[in-house]
Amino acid sequence: xxxxxxxxxxxxxxxxxxxxxxxxxxxxxxxxxxxxxxxxxxxxxxxxxxxxxxxxxxxxxxxxxxxxxxxxxxxxxxxxxxxxxxxxxxxxxxxxxxxxxxxxxxxxxxxxxxxxxxxxxxxxxxxxxxxxxxxxxxxxxxxxxxxxxxxxxxxxxxxxxxxxxxxxxxxxxxxxxxxxxxxxxxxxxxxxxxxxxxxxxxxxxxxxxxxxxxxxxxxxxxxxxxxxxxxxxxxxxxxxxxxxxxxxxxxxxxxxxxxxxxxxxxxxxxxxxxxxxxxxxxxxxxxxxxxxxxxxxxxxxxxxxxxxxxxxxxxxxxxxxxxxxxxxxxxxxxxxxxxxxxxxxxxxxxxxxxxxxxxxxxxxxxxxxxxxxxxxxxxxxxxxxxx
Amino acid sequence: xxxxxxxxxxxxxxxxxxxxxxxxxxxxxxxxxxxxxxxxxxxxxxxxxxxxxxxxxxxxxxxxxxxxxxxxxxxxxxxxxxxxxxxxxxxxxxxxxxxxxxxxxxxxxxxxxxxxxxxxxxxxxxxxxxxxxxxxxxxxxxxxxxxxxxxxxxxxxxxxxxxxxxxxxxxxxxxxxxxxxxxxxxxxxxxxxxxxxxxxxxxxxxxxxxxxxxxxxxxxxxxxxxxxxxxxxxxxxxxxxxxxxxxxxxxxxxxxxxxxxxxxxxxxxxxxxxxxxxxxxxxxxxxxxxxxxxxxxxxxxxxxxxxxxxxxxxxxxxxxxxxxxxxxxxxxxxxxxxxxxxxxxxxxxxxxxxxxxxxxxxxxxxxxxxxxxxxxxxxxxxxx
Numbered sequence: 171x172x173x174x175x176x177x178x179x180x181x182x183x184x185x186x187x188x189x190x191x192x193x194x195x196x197x198x199x200x201x202x203x204x205x206x207x208x209x210x211x212x213x214x215x216x217x218x219x220x221x222x223x224x225x226x227x228x229x230x231x232x233x234x235x236x237x238x239x240x241x242x243x244x245x246x247x248x249x250x251x252x253x254x255x256x257x258x259x260x261x262x263x264x265x266x267x268x269x270x271x272x273x274x275x276x277x278x279x280x281x282x283x284x285x286x287x288x289x290x291x292x293x294x295x296x297x298x299x300x301x302x303x304x305x306x307x308x309x310x311x312x313x314x315x316x317x318x319x320x321x322x323x324x325x326x327x328x329x330x331x332x333x334x335x336x337x338x339x340x341x342x343x344x345x346x347x348x349x350x351x352x353x354x355x356x357x358x359x360x361x362x363x364x365x366x367x368x369x370x371x372x373x374x375x376x377x378x379x380x381x382x383x384x385x386x387x388x389x390x391x392x393x394x395x396x397x398x399x400x401x402x403x404x405x406x407x408x409x410x411x412x413x414x415x416x417x418x419x420x421x422x423x424x425x426x427x428x429x430x431x432x433x434x435x436x437x438x439x440x441x442x443x444x445x446x447x448x449x450x451x452x453x454x455x456x457x458x459x460x461x462x463x464x465x466x467x468x469x470x471x472x473x474x475x476x477x478x479x480x481x482x483x484x485x486x487x488x489x490x491x492x493x494x495x496x497x498x499x500x501x502x503x504x505x506x507x508x509x510x511x512x513x514x515x516x517x518x519x520x521x522x523x524x525x526x527x528x529x530x531x532x533x534x535x536x537x538x539x540x541x542x543x544x545x546x547x548x549x550x551x552x553x554x555x556x557x
Numbered sequence: 558x559x560x561x562x563x564x565x566x567x568x569x570x571x572x573x574x575x576x577x578x579x580x581x582x583x584x585x586x587x588x589x590x591x592x593x594x595x596x597x598x599x600x601x602x603x604x605x606x607x608x609x610x611x612x613x614x615x616x617x618x619x620x621x622x623x624x625x626x627x628x629x630x631x632x633x634x635x636x637x638x639x640x641x642x643x644x645x646x647x648x649x650x651x652x653x654x655x656x657x658x659x660x661x662x663x664x665x666x667x668x669x670x671x672x673x674x675x676x677x678x679x680x681x682x683x684x685x686x687x688x689x690x691x692x693x694x695x696x697x698x699x700x701x702x703x704x705x706x707x708x709x710x711x712x713x714x715x716x717x718x719x720x721x722x723x724x725x726x727x728x729x730x731x732x733x734x735x736x737x738x739x740x741x742x743x744x745x746x747x748x749x750x751x752x753x754x755x756x757x758x759x760x761x762x763x764x765x766x767x768x769x770x771x772x773x774x775x776x777x778x779x780x781x782x783x784x785x786x787x788x789x790x791x792x793x794x795x796x797x798x799x800x801x802x803x804x805x806x807x808x809x810x811x812x813x814x815x816x817x818x819x820x821x822x823x824x825x826x827x828x829x830x831x832x833x834x835x836x837x838x839x840x841x842x843x844x845x846x847x848x849x850x851x852x853x854x855x856x857x858x859x860x861x862x863x864x865x866x867x868x869x870x871x872x873x874x875x876x877x878x879x880x881x882x883x884x885x886x887x888x889x890x891x892x893x894x895x896x897x898x899x900x901x902x903x904x905x906x907x908x909x910x911x912x913x914x915x916x917x918x919x920x921x922x923x924x925x926x927x928x929x930x931x932x933x934x935x936x937x938x939x940x941x
Contacts, residue, residue, distance in 0.1 A: 486767035 182529035223422030244374035245275035258394035263313035270514035299328030303338035321355035326461025327471030336367035357428025380424030384417035449543035475521040487549035567627040589789035626722030645715035657701035726755030744841030745887035750869035820861035
């Protein structure tokens, strides 16, 4: 049986842009194309659009609009957060603390800081991918200037106990800056930086049906941060460069929608997870859930291992049925490609090899999940028969 | 400022009776290579010339990929009279960067009715240039630039030293070959070397989707595009080996997997070649690099078919091959990290010195004919 409908289940990688958002962005690109810095009416018109989008994002996180800085995406937001806060606070100390399961845009930036002479410590995680407040606070000292820990892990969906982590770290050293990469969390679980105590928060538009190429860094107004891109001084000198007006408007719309529908969306996607697990059990497929129990993880991410198969091959088998999922660990022949997250939760090699990540969006249906379960089961049977 | 490019070809001249065929093949290849440029390839009195209207840089780059061209000169075409010749010689000199301090003039008089002999023409052009350019000197032994004058009955050519072409033989004069193209560094170089010896290429690629990524297929198409420029068009057959690999894995001993797979690839290649009247297969194997490339292995693998297999890289080492690949332009594509025939099927301990009778026994447990038929019938063809 060949399935002819496209089933997209790789929404942690990126999401399709909602039609009306794409339409609005096109309209801006051809009609309200002004440069927000221009003195004339076309410029003011564009500036107002950016201001409105800034309001939407700040409302979604219950922060002040002037604490929102638009960037070119999550990666730039993470770079700016880390490099900018360290540069502004370098007199206060040399230690930076992170976790073993961060996104490469954090880990690679930390490597650069290490080369500059900073001491970077990586807090281990438990078998579910959680950083514990005790483990974190044991690393914090007087010399610590920055802690950066992601809110939701992109590969296994772990939700970090962020409020407790912030409290534990700041109890030891109240002066440190606490950053969180919330790219996978925003719009999926409640996110209120002020309540949690976060100083810096990174967001990205394309994970919630907004466009690629737009992100946000929330900068608490009490925090010193040095911009990393010099130029015309846009975004209050934190981020020079002509604003991506259509992208920013798209982000505002997407954020508004994601946050206002959050509890309903989360119920829907949690339902997908339970349904998939149930069907796999009925089909007597041997599998293991990686990361947190399904009711504790982020609603849209589930990571499963099918021992005796290869994740990469499962991806291609499903792809041949127009079902798109992702793998954390690439082909076993290339060590460099093994997932650092699966390694950090100490998943045995055989299970890491056979792991895939399935990530949902509100555009999926139960029927998608039924088809996925069927095709997944048949691919696994075909592969195992050949071992 | 130039009007044409004069083409010289070397080995063609040596081939006696076949000369006409070689020349017309070269001209056809040049015409294909220059499609879309404002130029015209003509043959006149035993020479091949490209008449141009500008775009010289672009045209020269394309001609660099036409095998059989030994050297090329950009020429000015003028009236066969001394004033015009002087003026062109000076213009060519002015165009030199940096300015030469020594030169010589060389002449050929094809039109014997022209009032001056060849040495007289050289002498007059030399004298003119010395007068106009007081800082310039003549050096007949090691001049920095040579101004060539060729006088024909209706026109004269004026040009400086030639630049080297790619050499070799025009693609097509030595028949046709089927290259087994993987995604690696070696096989594109093997194909390039075969083309250089005048073999017109077709290409076959084996993949094992869904065990491997769609990206590896795109990578091979990119490699084939680079080769296609030297081949003036290329035909790529893509064969899916997934089912054959599954069968090998299921039914045959693990340590023979690579040997058997390569034997079956050769069989499929032979079929494709025979039905397209291609005389030889070409592979990127080099002696002793990996387990499957020992002499024992090559013997057992080659035993699978009755067709000539050329291995142009047999005597080259990895560094030489990589250098060549960089010059051809395939290296940066080859090093992209996508597997083609899936490493998931690779045995942990492949046999390095297989015995033919053992391999034949292992192979005999399966009737491969229907699987080979299916693979050949379902192949995908990409015209580049």
